[in-house]
Protein backbone atom coordinates (compact mmCIF):
# COMPACT_ATOMS: atom_id res chain seq x y z
CA UNK A 1 0.00 0.00 0.00
CA UNK A 2 2.71 2.51 1.01
CA UNK A 3 4.76 1.48 -1.94
CA UNK A 4 1.82 2.25 -4.21
CA UNK A 5 1.43 5.69 -2.64
CA UNK A 6 5.16 6.25 -2.97
CA UNK A 7 5.06 5.26 -6.63
CA UNK A 8 2.13 7.59 -7.26
CA UNK A 9 3.92 10.43 -5.51
CA UNK A 10 7.13 9.88 -7.46
CA UNK A 11 5.17 9.61 -10.66
CA UNK A 12 3.27 12.79 -9.87
CA UNK A 13 6.54 14.59 -9.22
CA UNK A 14 7.99 13.34 -12.45
CA UNK A 15 4.90 14.49 -14.33
CA UNK A 16 5.08 17.79 -12.53
CA UNK A 17 8.42 18.27 -14.23
CA UNK A 18 6.95 17.51 -17.61
CA UNK A 19 4.19 20.04 -17.13
CA UNK A 20 6.42 22.96 -16.20
CA UNK A 21 5.17 26.16 -17.69
CA UNK A 22 7.75 28.26 -19.42
CA UNK A 23 8.83 31.12 -17.25
CA UNK A 24 9.99 34.47 -18.47
CA UNK A 25 12.27 35.08 -15.49
CA UNK A 26 14.59 32.25 -16.45
CA UNK A 27 15.56 31.48 -19.94
CA UNK A 28 16.20 27.91 -19.04
CA UNK A 29 13.33 25.92 -17.58
CA UNK A 30 11.83 25.05 -20.88
CA UNK A 31 15.06 23.45 -22.01
CA UNK A 32 14.41 20.64 -19.58
CA UNK A 33 11.17 19.81 -21.27
CA UNK A 34 12.75 19.77 -24.71
CA UNK A 35 12.07 16.49 -26.39
CA UNK A 36 15.27 14.54 -26.70
CA UNK A 37 14.71 14.14 -30.43
CA UNK A 38 15.33 17.85 -30.85
CA UNK A 39 18.58 17.73 -28.92
CA UNK A 40 21.89 17.26 -30.65
CA UNK A 41 22.79 13.62 -31.03
CA UNK A 42 26.56 13.49 -31.22
CA UNK A 43 28.12 10.10 -31.55
CA UNK A 44 30.63 9.03 -28.94
CA UNK A 45 34.06 9.56 -30.37
CA UNK A 46 37.05 7.48 -29.46
CA UNK A 47 38.89 10.57 -28.25
CA UNK A 48 36.23 11.10 -25.57
CA UNK A 49 36.67 14.84 -25.86
CA UNK A 50 33.90 17.37 -25.56
CA UNK A 51 31.29 15.01 -24.16
CA UNK A 52 30.92 17.20 -21.10
CA UNK A 53 29.95 20.20 -23.21
CA UNK A 54 26.47 18.72 -23.51
CA UNK A 55 26.06 18.61 -19.74
CA UNK A 56 23.22 20.65 -18.31
CA UNK A 57 22.87 21.67 -14.68
CA UNK A 58 19.58 22.47 -12.97
CA UNK A 59 19.45 24.24 -9.61
CA UNK A 60 16.74 23.66 -6.99
CA UNK A 61 16.54 25.21 -3.53
CA UNK A 62 13.77 25.64 -0.96
CA UNK A 63 13.01 28.90 -2.74
CA UNK A 64 12.50 27.08 -6.04
CA UNK A 65 11.77 23.45 -5.12
CA UNK A 66 9.73 22.75 -8.26
CA UNK A 67 11.01 25.00 -11.00
CA UNK A 68 14.70 24.58 -11.67
CA UNK A 69 16.97 27.36 -12.81
CA UNK A 70 19.55 26.24 -15.30
CA UNK A 71 23.04 26.98 -14.06
CA UNK A 72 24.78 29.29 -16.48
CA UNK A 73 28.05 30.84 -15.30
CA UNK A 74 27.52 33.83 -17.57
CA UNK A 75 24.14 34.75 -16.07
CA UNK A 76 24.33 36.32 -12.62
CA UNK A 77 20.64 35.70 -11.93
CA UNK A 78 21.27 32.00 -12.45
CA UNK A 79 24.29 31.91 -10.14
CA UNK A 80 22.43 33.92 -7.51
CA UNK A 81 20.01 31.02 -7.14
CA UNK A 82 22.78 29.25 -5.22
CA UNK A 83 23.17 30.30 -1.61
CA UNK A 84 26.73 30.56 -0.29
CA UNK A 85 25.39 29.85 3.20
CA UNK A 86 23.99 26.46 2.33
CA UNK A 87 25.54 23.10 1.65
CA UNK A 88 25.44 21.78 -1.90
CA UNK A 89 24.37 18.41 -3.26
CA UNK A 90 24.94 17.39 -6.86
CA UNK A 91 22.95 14.44 -8.25
CA UNK A 92 23.97 12.47 -11.35
CA UNK A 93 21.64 10.03 -13.08
CA UNK A 94 22.73 6.84 -14.78
CA UNK A 95 22.34 5.02 -18.07
CA UNK A 96 19.18 6.00 -19.99
CA UNK A 97 18.47 8.65 -17.37
CA UNK A 98 17.88 12.38 -17.55
CA UNK A 99 17.14 15.29 -15.23
CA UNK A 100 13.56 14.11 -14.86
CA UNK A 101 14.33 10.47 -14.06
CA UNK A 102 12.54 9.60 -10.80
CA UNK A 103 15.87 9.43 -8.96
CA UNK A 104 16.18 13.20 -9.20
CA UNK A 105 12.83 14.42 -7.88
CA UNK A 106 12.86 11.71 -5.21
CA UNK A 107 16.33 12.43 -3.82
CA UNK A 108 15.99 16.19 -4.39
CA UNK A 109 12.68 16.47 -2.53
CA UNK A 110 13.87 14.34 0.37
CA UNK A 111 17.05 16.39 0.68
CA UNK A 112 15.19 19.72 0.54
CA UNK A 113 12.78 18.45 3.14
CA UNK A 114 15.69 17.73 5.48
CA UNK A 115 17.67 20.91 4.90
CA UNK A 116 17.91 24.07 2.81
CA UNK A 117 20.43 22.64 0.35
CA UNK A 118 21.56 23.93 -3.00
CA UNK A 119 20.67 20.99 -5.22
CA UNK A 120 22.32 20.77 -8.62
CA UNK A 121 20.92 18.10 -10.91
CA UNK A 122 23.33 17.10 -13.65
CA UNK A 123 21.70 16.12 -16.94
CA UNK A 124 23.97 14.16 -19.27
CA UNK A 125 21.11 12.50 -21.13
CA UNK A 126 22.59 13.25 -24.56
CA UNK A 127 25.16 10.51 -23.90
CA UNK A 128 23.32 8.47 -21.28
CA UNK A 129 20.65 7.85 -23.91
CA UNK A 130 23.03 6.30 -26.42
CA UNK A 131 24.28 2.70 -26.46
CA UNK A 132 25.62 1.46 -23.15
CA UNK A 133 29.18 1.43 -24.48
CA UNK A 134 28.89 5.01 -25.77
CA UNK A 135 27.49 6.05 -22.42
CA UNK A 136 30.38 4.33 -20.61
CA UNK A 137 32.91 6.00 -22.91
CA UNK A 138 31.49 9.43 -22.18
CA UNK A 139 31.55 9.02 -18.39
CA UNK A 140 35.12 10.38 -17.93
CA UNK A 141 34.51 13.55 -19.87
CA UNK A 142 31.05 14.16 -18.43
CA UNK A 143 32.52 13.82 -14.93
CA UNK A 144 35.52 16.04 -15.62
CA UNK A 145 33.26 18.75 -17.02
CA UNK A 146 31.21 18.63 -13.83
CA UNK A 147 34.45 18.86 -11.83
CA UNK A 148 35.53 21.92 -13.81
CA UNK A 149 32.19 23.60 -13.27
CA UNK A 150 32.42 22.97 -9.52
CA UNK A 151 35.98 24.32 -9.53
CA UNK A 152 34.68 27.54 -11.03
CA UNK A 153 31.96 27.78 -8.37
CA UNK A 154 34.64 27.22 -5.72
CA UNK A 155 36.82 29.95 -7.25
CA UNK A 156 33.86 32.31 -7.10
CA UNK A 157 33.35 31.30 -3.46
CA UNK A 158 29.81 30.08 -4.05
CA UNK A 159 30.48 26.43 -3.25
CA UNK A 160 33.03 25.00 -0.87
CA UNK A 161 34.39 21.47 -1.32
CA UNK A 162 34.12 20.84 2.42
CA UNK A 163 30.36 21.42 2.16
CA UNK A 164 29.77 19.47 -1.02
CA UNK A 165 28.13 16.07 -1.42
CA UNK A 166 28.13 14.31 -4.81
CA UNK A 167 25.50 11.60 -5.28
CA UNK A 168 25.61 9.41 -8.38
CA UNK A 169 23.44 6.48 -9.39
CA UNK A 170 24.46 3.68 -11.78
CA UNK A 171 26.92 5.17 -14.32
CA UNK A 172 26.40 8.46 -12.48
CA UNK A 173 28.44 7.03 -9.60
CA UNK A 174 31.45 6.74 -11.91
CA UNK A 175 30.69 10.22 -13.30
CA UNK A 176 31.11 11.47 -9.72
CA UNK A 177 34.40 9.59 -9.46
CA UNK A 178 35.79 11.60 -12.37
CA UNK A 179 34.36 14.84 -10.98
CA UNK A 180 36.02 14.02 -7.66
CA UNK A 181 39.38 13.39 -9.32
CA UNK A 182 39.12 16.72 -11.14
CA UNK A 183 38.77 18.25 -7.66
CA UNK A 184 41.82 16.33 -6.40
CA UNK A 185 39.79 14.08 -4.12
CA UNK A 186 38.95 17.01 -1.83
CA UNK A 187 35.16 16.83 -2.03
CA UNK A 188 33.73 16.10 1.41
CA UNK A 189 31.62 13.16 0.34
CA UNK A 190 30.64 11.02 -2.63
CA UNK A 191 27.77 8.58 -2.38
CA UNK A 192 27.71 5.92 -5.08
CA UNK A 193 24.25 4.41 -5.50
CA UNK A 194 24.65 0.92 -6.89
CA UNK A 195 27.52 1.96 -9.22
CA UNK A 196 27.21 0.15 -12.54
CA UNK A 197 29.17 -3.03 -12.87
CA UNK A 198 29.07 -3.81 -16.57
CA UNK A 199 32.38 -2.68 -18.13
CA UNK A 200 33.52 -1.39 -14.71
CA UNK A 201 34.23 -4.65 -12.92
CA UNK A 202 37.88 -4.64 -13.92
CA UNK A 203 37.99 -0.99 -14.98
CA UNK A 204 40.61 0.71 -12.83
CA UNK A 205 38.89 4.05 -13.44
CA UNK A 206 35.74 3.11 -11.56
CA UNK A 207 34.70 4.85 -8.36
CA UNK A 208 37.21 4.35 -5.54
CA UNK A 209 37.81 5.68 -2.03
CA UNK A 210 40.45 8.07 -3.40
CA UNK A 211 37.86 10.18 -5.20
CA UNK A 212 36.62 12.10 -2.15
CA UNK A 213 37.49 12.55 1.51
CA UNK A 214 34.68 10.13 2.25
CA UNK A 215 33.24 7.69 -0.27
CA UNK A 216 30.16 5.72 0.66
CA UNK A 217 28.64 3.10 -1.61
CA UNK A 218 25.20 1.54 -1.35
CA UNK A 219 25.05 -1.81 -3.17
CA UNK A 220 21.50 -3.00 -3.76
CA UNK A 221 21.95 -5.16 -6.86
CA UNK A 222 25.54 -6.27 -6.94
CA UNK A 223 25.60 -10.04 -7.09
CA UNK A 224 25.28 -12.44 -9.99
CA UNK A 225 25.66 -12.22 -13.77
CA UNK A 226 22.46 -10.17 -14.18
CA UNK A 227 23.30 -7.62 -11.50
CA UNK A 228 23.40 -3.98 -12.52
CA UNK A 229 26.00 -3.01 -9.95
CA UNK A 230 29.53 -3.80 -8.86
CA UNK A 231 29.37 -5.93 -5.76
CA UNK A 232 32.98 -5.11 -4.86
CA UNK A 233 33.71 -2.89 -1.90
CA UNK A 234 35.30 0.21 -3.44
CA UNK A 235 34.60 3.04 -0.99
CA UNK A 236 35.53 3.83 2.59
CA UNK A 237 32.21 2.39 3.67
CA UNK A 238 30.31 -0.09 1.51
CA UNK A 239 26.74 -0.83 2.53
CA UNK A 240 24.97 -4.01 1.49
CA UNK A 241 21.29 -3.56 2.38
CA UNK A 242 19.71 -6.98 2.75
CA UNK A 243 22.95 -8.58 1.60
CA UNK A 244 23.43 -6.36 -1.46
CA UNK A 245 21.07 -8.21 -3.77
CA UNK A 246 17.41 -9.21 -4.20
CA UNK A 247 15.83 -6.32 -2.30
CA UNK A 248 12.63 -7.08 -0.37
CA UNK A 249 9.57 -6.71 -2.57
CA UNK A 250 11.62 -6.81 -5.78
CA UNK A 251 11.46 -10.59 -6.23
CA UNK A 252 13.86 -11.32 -9.07
CA UNK A 253 13.55 -7.91 -10.71
CA UNK A 254 17.11 -6.53 -10.88
CA UNK A 255 15.97 -3.07 -12.02
CA UNK A 256 13.79 -2.83 -8.94
CA UNK A 257 16.72 -3.75 -6.67
CA UNK A 258 18.94 -1.33 -8.62
CA UNK A 259 16.45 1.53 -8.12
CA UNK A 260 16.17 0.68 -4.45
CA UNK A 261 19.58 2.29 -3.91
CA UNK A 262 18.23 5.80 -4.53
CA UNK A 263 14.92 5.05 -2.83
CA UNK A 264 16.86 4.09 0.30
CA UNK A 265 19.11 7.13 0.00
CA UNK A 266 16.10 9.44 -0.27
CA UNK A 267 14.47 7.78 2.74
CA UNK A 268 17.56 8.32 4.91
CA UNK A 269 17.55 12.07 4.22
CA UNK A 270 14.21 12.41 5.93
CA UNK A 271 14.28 9.48 8.37
CA UNK A 272 17.97 8.64 8.96
CA UNK A 273 16.79 5.32 10.32
CA UNK A 274 18.85 2.72 8.47
CA UNK A 275 21.47 1.62 10.96
CA UNK A 276 23.90 -0.95 9.61
CA UNK A 277 26.38 -3.18 11.37
CA UNK A 278 29.95 -3.72 10.30
CA UNK A 279 30.74 -7.08 8.76
CA UNK A 280 34.00 -8.94 9.25
CA UNK A 281 33.78 -10.86 5.98
CA UNK A 282 31.83 -11.32 2.80
CA UNK A 283 30.41 -14.49 4.34
CA UNK A 284 28.93 -12.41 7.16
CA UNK A 285 27.41 -10.00 4.63
CA UNK A 286 25.62 -12.71 2.71
CA UNK A 287 24.67 -14.81 5.75
CA UNK A 288 23.32 -11.83 7.74
CA UNK A 289 25.87 -12.36 10.49
CA UNK A 290 27.20 -8.79 10.76
CA UNK A 291 27.56 -7.79 14.42
CA UNK A 292 30.25 -5.10 14.29
CA UNK A 293 29.84 -1.43 15.19
CA UNK A 294 26.94 0.60 13.90
CA UNK A 295 26.93 3.01 10.97
CA UNK A 296 24.07 5.11 9.70
CA UNK A 297 23.62 4.43 6.00
CA UNK A 298 22.99 7.36 3.68
CA UNK A 299 21.79 10.62 5.32
CA UNK A 300 23.14 14.11 4.84
CA UNK A 301 26.18 14.11 7.13
CA UNK A 302 29.32 15.25 5.35
CA UNK A 303 31.81 13.82 7.80
CA UNK A 304 31.23 10.19 8.68
CA UNK A 305 33.47 7.82 10.59
CA UNK A 306 33.94 4.16 9.91
CA UNK A 307 35.10 2.00 7.07
CA UNK A 308 34.56 -1.47 5.78
CA UNK A 309 31.53 -3.49 4.75
CA UNK A 310 28.18 -2.97 6.46
CA UNK A 311 24.81 -4.65 6.30
CA UNK A 312 21.38 -3.29 7.18
CA UNK A 313 18.10 -5.13 6.73
CA UNK A 314 15.22 -3.06 5.45
CA UNK A 315 11.49 -3.30 4.91
CA UNK A 316 9.98 -3.68 1.47
CA UNK A 317 8.13 -0.38 1.27
CA UNK A 318 8.97 3.27 1.77
CA UNK A 319 10.61 4.44 3.98
CA UNK A 320 11.98 0.92 4.17
Ligand SMILES: *[C@@H]1O[C@H](CO)[C@@H](O)[C@H](O)[C@H]1NC(C)=O
Pocket residue numbers: 101102103253255256259
Ligand atom coordinates in the same frame (compact mmCIF):
# COMPACT_ATOMS: atom_id res chain seq x y z
C1 LIG B 1 13.56 2.19 -12.13
O1 LIG B 1 13.62 3.59 -12.29
C2 LIG B 1 13.48 4.00 -13.64
C3 LIG B 1 13.79 5.47 -13.73
O2 LIG B 1 13.22 6.20 -12.72
C4 LIG B 1 12.09 3.68 -14.10
O3 LIG B 1 11.91 4.09 -15.44
C5 LIG B 1 11.90 2.19 -14.00
O4 LIG B 1 10.57 1.87 -14.32
C6 LIG B 1 12.21 1.70 -12.60
N1 LIG B 1 12.17 0.25 -12.61
C7 LIG B 1 11.63 -0.48 -11.64
C8 LIG B 1 11.54 -1.93 -11.87
O5 LIG B 1 11.24 0.01 -10.59
Ligand SMILES: CC(=O)N[C@H]1CO[C@H](CO)[C@@H](O)[C@@H]1O
Pocket residue numbers: 083084085086116
Ligand atom coordinates in the same frame (compact mmCIF):
# COMPACT_ATOMS: atom_id res chain seq x y z
C1 LIG C 1 21.01 26.43 6.86
C2 LIG C 1 21.19 27.72 6.10
O1 LIG C 1 22.23 28.35 6.19
N1 LIG C 1 20.17 28.09 5.36
C3 LIG C 1 20.21 29.28 4.52
C4 LIG C 1 20.13 28.85 3.08
O2 LIG C 1 20.02 29.97 2.23
C5 LIG C 1 18.92 30.77 2.48
C6 LIG C 1 18.89 31.85 1.42
O3 LIG C 1 20.13 32.49 1.35
C7 LIG C 1 18.97 31.32 3.88
O4 LIG C 1 17.82 32.10 4.16
C8 LIG C 1 19.06 30.17 4.86
O5 LIG C 1 19.22 30.65 6.17
